[in-house]
Amino acid sequence: xxxxxxxxxxxxxxxxxxxxxxxxxxxxxxxxxxxxxxxxxxxxxxxxxxxxxxxxxxxxxxxxxxxxxxxxxxxxxxxxxxxxxxxxxxxxxxxxxxxxxxxxxxxxxxxxxxxxxxxxxxxxxxxxxxxxxxxxxxxxxxxxxxxxxxxxxxxxxxxxxxxxxxxxxxxxxxxxxxxxxxxxxxxxxxxxxxxxxxxxxxxxxxxxxxxxxxxxxxxxxxxxxxxxxxxxxxxxxxxxxxxxxxxxxxxxxxxxxxxxxxxxxxxxxxxxxxxxxxxxxxxxxxxxxxxxxxxxxxxxxxxxxxxxxxxxxxxxxxxxxxxxxxxxxxxxxxxxxxxxxxxxxxxxxxxxxxxxxxxxxxxxxxxxxxxxxxxxxxxxxxxxxxxxxxxxxxxxxxxxxxxxxxxxxxxxxxxxxxxxxxxxxxxxxxxxxxxxxxxxxxxxxxxxxxxxxxxxxxxxxxxxxxxxxxxxxxxxxxxxxxxxxxxxxxxxxxxxxxxxxxxxxxxxxxxxxxxxxxxxxxxxxxxxxxxxxxxxxxxxxxxxxxxxxxxxxxxxxxxxxxxxxxxxxxxxxxxxxxxxxxxxxxxxxxxxxxxxxxxxxxxxx
Numbered sequence: 226x227x228x229x230x231x232x233x234x235x236x237x238x239x240x241x242x243x244x245x246x247x248x249x250x251x252x253x254x255x256x257x258x259x260x261x262x263x264x265x266x267x268x269x270x271x272x273x274x275x276x277x278x279x280x281x282x283x284x285x286x287x288x289x290x291x292x293x294x295x296x297x298x299x300x301x302x303x304x305x306x307x308x309x310x311x312x313x314x315x316x317x318x319x320x321x322x323x324x325x326x327x328x329x330x331x332x333x334x335x336x337x338x339x340x341x342x343x344x345x346x347x348x349x350x351x352x353x354x355x356x357x358x359x360x361x362x363x364x365x366x367x368x369x370x371x372x373x374x375x376x377x378x379x380x381x382x383x384x385x386x387x388x389x390x391x392x393x394x395x396x397x398x399x400x401x402x403x404x405x406x407x408x409x410x411x412x413x414x415x416x417x418x419x420x421x422x423x424x425x426x427x428x429x430x431x432x433x434x435x436x437x438x439x440x441x442x443x444x445x446x447x448x449x450x451x452x453x454x455x456x457x458x459x460x461x462x463x464x465x466x467x468x469x470x471x472x473x474x475x476x477x478x479x480x481x482x483x484x485x486x487x488x489x490x491x492x493x494x495x496x497x498x499x500x501x502x503x504x505x506x507x508x509x510x511x512x513x514x515x516x517x518x519x520x521x522x523x524x525x526x527x528x529x530x531x532x533x534x535x536x537x538x539x540x541x542x543x544x545x546x547x548x549x550x551x552x553x554x555x556x557x558x559x560x561x562x563x564x565x566x567x568x569x570x571x572x573x574x575x576x577x578x579x580x581x582x583x584x585x586x587x588x589x590x591x592x593x594x595x596x597x598x599x600x601x602x603x604x605x606x607x608x609x610x611x612x613x614x615x616x617x618x619x620x621x622x623x624x625x626x627x628x629x630x631x632x633x634x635x636x637x638x639x640x641x642x643x644x645x646x647x648x649x650x651x652x653x654x655x656x657x658x659x660x661x662x663x664x665x666x667x668x669x670x671x672x673x674x675x676x677x678x679x680x681x682x683x684x685x686x687x688x689x690x691x692x693x694x695x696x697x698x699x700x701x702x703x704x705x706x707x708x709x710x711x712x713x714x715x716x717x718x719x720x721x722x723x724x725x726x727x728x729x730x731x732x733x734x735x736x737x738x739x740x741x742x743x744x745x746x747x748x749x750x751x752x753x754x755x756x757x758x759x760x761x762x763x764x765x766x767x768x769x770x771x772x773x774x775x776x777x778x779x780x781x782x783x784x785x786x787x788x789x790x791x792x793x794x795x796x797x798x799x800x801x802x803x804x805x806x807x808x809x810x811x812x813x814x815x816x817x818x819x820x821x822x823x824x825x826x827x828x829x830x
Contacts (some may be wrong), residue, residue: 227660229667230400231408236262236379237646239399239412240639241386241440242420244273245628246612248368249334249635250418250642251378257643262412263372264381264401266435270369271362274422274432274613275628278364282628283356288332290355293339299354304328307625310823312800315620316760316813317776318453321798323617326599327625330633338632341367341374348557356626360558360565364628384410386439387736388662389417389447389608390654396447396607397654400662404733407726409663415649416607416642419444420635423591423613424744426689429530431462431473431587435737440614442740444595445747449603451781452616452793453593454744455751456761458623459695460510461517462587464529466571474564474572475534475584477555479509481547482539485516485532486581487525493517493532499811507624508814508823514586515763515810518695522765531585536576544576586695590627592619592761593748596780601638607645607652611638616778620795621760624823668717669735675718678735685712685738689745697752698765706749713742743788750790751779758810770807
């Protein structure tokens with residue numbers, strides 16, 4: 226055993242991730258009577274992407290009535306209609322077996338979740354047809370209750386899993402790093418559940434800063450497949466005031482009457498039929514991506530690279546009413562006049578004085594990730610994945626709820642992992658493999674002539690900004706891919722100015738860079754090959770949605786030192802795949818034969 230491994234843990238199930246999917250998988254696995262170790266990068270309940278949520282989640286109204294006994298639920302929005310919506314919103318690229326798991330399991334996991342929420346004293350606001358609005362930290366409180374009620378789950382916080390361990394396509398455990406001390410640990414496990422969240426390769430994001438593709442990259446290195454890596458959901462995100470860059474306040478203020486404008490003050494006109502599609506619907510994220518993105522791509526963006534929300538056509542009375550509605554609603558979770566600790570006074574003054582507010586398109590969620598089946602199992606025996614780290618549920622576009630996804634996935638992954646452990650013994654760890662991973666983890670402390678880890682990571686993001694943004698072109702994608710491929714050759718030579726191990730941010734960036742390079746390459750290669758527009762992948766040079774040529778996944782697998790890409794058709798159970806083409810992504814939705822009807826309504830009065 227490598228001399229730098231300070232401690233070895235042995236468990237049945239290792240759950241990696243301190244947000245919704247990780248906590249849920251740990252709790253449900255422990256309920257089956259197996260030993261569980263839950264490892265989180267940060268503090269449970271105060272880390273992971275769920276804490277950034279400023280919105281809502283929901284299930285179908287039929288289940289709301291029949292299973293949750295909610296009298297206000299609209300039972301006409303049935304499970305089949307929910308299934309239908311998710312498949313169509315995915316541009317038919319979702320795996321229909323996974324959509325079925327989402328729809329069928331969500332009500333039961335919400336039943337447990339709402340029980341924990343009642344114990345936590347959480348405050349939610351009802352949404353039609355059957356949903357709940359909240360703020361991110363409020364969403365995590367019930368999961369903290371669930372964890373407290375499951376003391377048999379051992380928890381390691383402030384710990385990063387850096388590599389998986391395996392033998393003959395069977396998982397055996399993992400190697401990790403205690404962030405605050407710099408200690409290296411080894412974990413022996415019968416099953417590992419990756420619930421590490423997404424990957425955000427661009428500079429502007431509205432998520433926590435550590436969505437760095439850790440789970441995707443570890444799974445890929447272990448032999449699992451990645452898929453749909455080109456699809457990333459973005460929406461209007463603060464660029465100003467500059468110290469609030471990355472806040473989602475613009476999206477929450479969208480009900481205050483405004484219009485989109487370019488840098489010259491000219492309105493960015495949204496086609497009325499498309500505008501109607503986006504009203505009170507999560508399709509408005511896709512609408513903003515398309516119209517704002519095209520304006521910026523045409524050189525009409527502001528000094529920070531965004532477009533403008535212009536409130537000047539609205540009366541002061543309407544603006545004050547909209548602001549007051551927002552403040553009253555979010556005062557349930559935040560001090561009135563504030564959002565996530567930030568005073569909204571400066572933004573309010575800008576709106577009331579008719580000063581246009583520049584906003585950008587910040588990445589929120591990634592549809593792509595690890596290929597799993599409806600039981601959350603990967604290609605590697607004993608390796609499962611849950612939540613945003615996976616691919617399959619939402620295909621090319623997520624309009625359904627990622628928060629519900631993490632709960633439903635977590636429950637399933639935990640139960641399946643526990644059953645696996647009951648039927649399998651520990652596979653011995655390949656200690657030479659573990660020691661080699663530890664040596665690689667420490668190698669950057671000995672490097673002296675390579676790029677600095679932080680500067681290298683920032684350069685990766687800038688390269689992706691140039692090609693992998695909301696609106697894409699052949700030239701931009703090819704140029705970005707060339708830069709990422711060149712950077713791959715430098716990654717093993719990253720250097721650190723800080724040679725200490727205790728909370729060494731440079732060291733963490735070096736680890737994250739190794740992971741993000743894998744995600745970046747897969748994203749760029751898939752986006753370059755997909756010469757059409759589909760969902761959140763919008764090509765300026767190929768606007769058409771082409772079902773005949775591109776209704777398939779791009780999968781990536783490690784073969785030696787090569788990343789091999791293959792096509793794969795989505796799983797179809799009950800809804801046949803469409804054929805033909807549509808001129809744009811919105812012509813797809815406007816087609817009356819699609820019979821698309823997603824119901825979503827928040828009453829702000």
